[in-house]
Amino acid sequence: MRSTFIFFYISINILMLFPVAAQQGIQNKTIINTPDYVLKGELTIENYQTYVEVPFEVPIDIKRLTIEVSYSGKDQRTTIDLGLEDPKKFRGWSGGSKNKITLSMEDATPGYLPGELPSGKWKLLLGVPNIRKGIVSKYEASIYLEKNSAITEFFDKPINSKEGWYRGDLHMHTGNSDGNCLSQSGQKIPCPVYRTVEAAAERGLDFIAITEHNATSHANSLRELQTAFDKMLLVAGREITTFYGHANVYGPTDFIDFRMSDSSSMQAKKWMDVVNSKGGIVSINHAGVPSGEACMGCGWQIEDLPNGTVSSVEIINGGIMKVSGSADSPFQGWKQWYKMLNSGQYVTAIGGSDNHTAESKKEIVGAIGYPTTVIFMKELSVKGMIDGIRSGRVFIDIEGKSDRFIDIFSTNGNEEAKMGEKLNITSKNEIQLTVSVEGALGASIEFIVDGALQSEMTQSIKKNKEIVKIDWQYVPGSKWIHVKIRDENGKLILVSNPIYLVKN
CATH class of the missing domain: 2.60.120.380 (Jelly Rolls)
Structure with missing residues (x-):
């Protein structure tokens, strides 16, 4: 003693x-x-x-x-x-x-x-x-x-120092906001953070971002849990919840003043600029949902944000998919994403389960990892995740099937570009597109240019691991092209991010 x-x-x-x-x-x-x-x-x-x-x-x-x-x-x-x-x-x-x-x-x-x-x-x-x-x-x-808090890492080194494709869920809630689960006696309770982390680990995810509504209280729990879950990156995100729309932020964990008095871009920039100045990113959530008593402030009403203020858009939300029955629903974020792309902004499409019940079985729409966002990272760390989203080397695996994969590559003369990159269009307008797909036997590949389906380009997938090559005649003025994969029943299962087309 x-x-x-x-x-x-x-x-x-x-x-x-x-x-x-x-x-x-x-x-x-x-x-x-x-x-x-x-x-x-x-x-x-x-x-x-x-x-x-x-x-x-x-x-x-x-x-x-x-x-x-x-x-x-x-x-x-x-x-x-x-x-x-x-x-x-x-x-x-x-x-x-x-x-x-x-x-x-x-x-x-x-x-x-x-x-x-x-x-x-x-x-x-x-x-x-x-x-x-x-x-x-x-x-x-x-x-x-x-003095200026920046990106918060809960581990002293990357969870994994190897570059590669990492699978995760970017939108979920615990009892620190409105997530719930059952107690021992079967009572509905505010769900503790560890239940969500355990469920994500059981599903084999490489990373998760817990995104409470404006709250920061989950960060302390995640720091404690990170050492125990040392194969999975734990990110303390935030769902900035305003009367005029919701957006996730990733990177900083200190308080962000979310209070807006109107829907102007000036009001939104007050907190978005704080996030960006700290090295974080802003991602618009479930933009197509109408705001009202059923979902107060959920729909995106903020216009005319300067280019670069927003880094990504959640185009597929598990909660909305569960209610609407579709990843293609107009209540999803497709319209917002396409609108921003067509205005010349380079914004990355992501997905998120928006899970509020950690106990949901993995095959249920909106369960943790349904959908899964797959990001190419230089390392598995918060910084690696943020840089990966910014790079656009990201695809969405809607059902969270670990054997599914998609990537796209393009050439124009001596110019080359991967998914998320810019392809410089030379004097020759013919573009060669290569799509690598796995785990989608019997499905079809759709090519989307500036938001419009190019039906004549649709290709069938005849192997479990398929490399499809197609020549496309570039139409002057086209800004971007991305790919959707639909199964034999027409159900959307994979979504790529764009290759951006730049005419010199």
Whole structure:
């Protein structure tokens, strides 16, 4: 039992190093790589069974605090426990189980309290349950201060560092907003986050984004769960829910003021610009739903947003598909997406289950992963996901069948472009299109140009793994082309993103 509560300020032994960034004031960093302070000191037998306070200053308006601690003497059984106090209260204790601590308003390392990061003198607490006589243990604490919160990752490294196609669900809810499930006694309750995460893992998804209505409270649960679910990326998204439309945001996890007084683009840009400035993206949800008492504020009413403000559109929503019975329903986001593409915007089509009941069986429309969005990522991380969506290397697997795949490739003379890329049209107007499809035997390929079906180009799929090549005569003025796959009954099962056509 540790009964000695003697606190030592060892400021004589602390060397506080201030890097250039700190000397010039805390910078608005988006990537943490250089500490703002490095606190160094030594511990000896004099510190045995004591608690050492290591003070440091936190300026105003800090959004995230991260501390990494290392120390020598472990081979001689030196042990240092970690804790933290802010200027007002005790923020947590992790003992010897962790060497890294992070806190923000929304989330914190397990064992620590999320919340406001008050300015003033903080104290890193070093408990010393064991150190041998004659041993000098040197410790170093790197302090990182983020003034402009950016993309939040819950893992210190990518879940998977390999590039490739990753499958996931970008829209779902838990009890932190309006998701529910059944308790042990069969009562409907606000569903805890872990139920949704477990269901997604059982379905073999590589990533999920939990997108609560304006709330940020799920971020702390996801940080705790990420270490346990270390094969699946957990993303704390947000469904910004206004009176004039809904949109998911991915990347930042701090509060975004969603309150709009009218449907003008100026009002919408106030929060969209915040998201984009932090490295995140905005994605319009279920744009075709009419707003009214049945779904208040659900339909998209915001017009004239500048190019680049919105990065993607949810064209297939599982909840709407469950009600309407169709991925082609006019209540889906097709009209909004095509309208933006035809106006010259490069916006990526995505899907989302909009799941509100984690217990829904996987074969039920609107269950987690139904539909699935498949993204080519450089790495499986939040940044990798966001960059993948921006790139347009994305397709929608409507039924969430893991064996289904689609990609498109084009050439025009010496010019080449993959799905999501621009194809420069040379003096020759003939374009060669290649469609790679898997898991769709007996289905047909439809080619859509500027929103219009090119029925004469429809192709049959005769193999489980098929590569279909077709020549298309480019029509001057055409802006984009994408592909739909329909099964033998005409049901839509796969959707590609466009190749953009640029006439030089």
